[in-house]
Amino acid sequence: MAEQPGDSGSLNIYVRRRERESITTAPNRSPDDQQPAWREDFPIDWPQDQYVERRDFMKFLVLTSAALTVGQVWIIGQNWLRRRRGLPEVRRVASLSEIPTGASLVFQYPGELDNCVLIRLSERDLVAYSQKCTHLSCAVIPEPGQGVLRCPCHDGYFDLRSGDPKAGPPRRPLPRITLDVRGQDIYATGVEMRTT
């Protein structure tokens, strides 16, 4: 209970005194009689407003922190699902006669929606990569003449021989599709994901 004006005759030590800093002051720190008239219409308790704003911002940040932790748990779940799926099956992609030197071929591996690109660099030299750019998943286009795979969305470049990023926004290499040549047939045997 706040001390009332006029009670000063008998000072009651058990009555909680009002803290000086909890008395509302206008932002310009002038006394009440020097405040503009409009201030009476907007009697905002600025120190209290500031306190509540910071406290609510802290609550929002704690909620953000919880959301980020949920994101980490989601990654654990996705990783568990990926491990459960196991290794992809070996699948025939094409025959050597279908792809001349310097040419490329789009195929799907390991899923029906996972586009990959097979490039024949020389007579016995074949490479295959996932066609999804590691930046924002646009389809990369092989340019054997320049020795690169180009992502047209943001001008990202990958090395044709290694799949490593050469220029532009991508930071991770393209997932490499491991290949096996059996006679005249080319088989995809797995996906090699890399961070560097």
Next chain:
Amino acid sequence: MATVRPFSRDQRTTIIYGMLAFVIVIVVLQLWLLTATMNAYLGGDQRVIVPAALVSAVGCALNVGLLGYVRRMERVSRE
């Protein structure tokens, strides 16, 4: 019996500022951790996923603890 003296509003505002500094640092760390873990996951590196989640959970627990302290502080001030 010890008497709990409530903090004044100015003191509570100062405490909130200090806590905010901690919480912001932890949230930025968690954000960096999430992007690094996602990068590792997409690159097929599984080693960092569980440790990163544990560190993030500890950060979240610290933040929740600090928020709990604010609630207790306000309850004492109201009484």
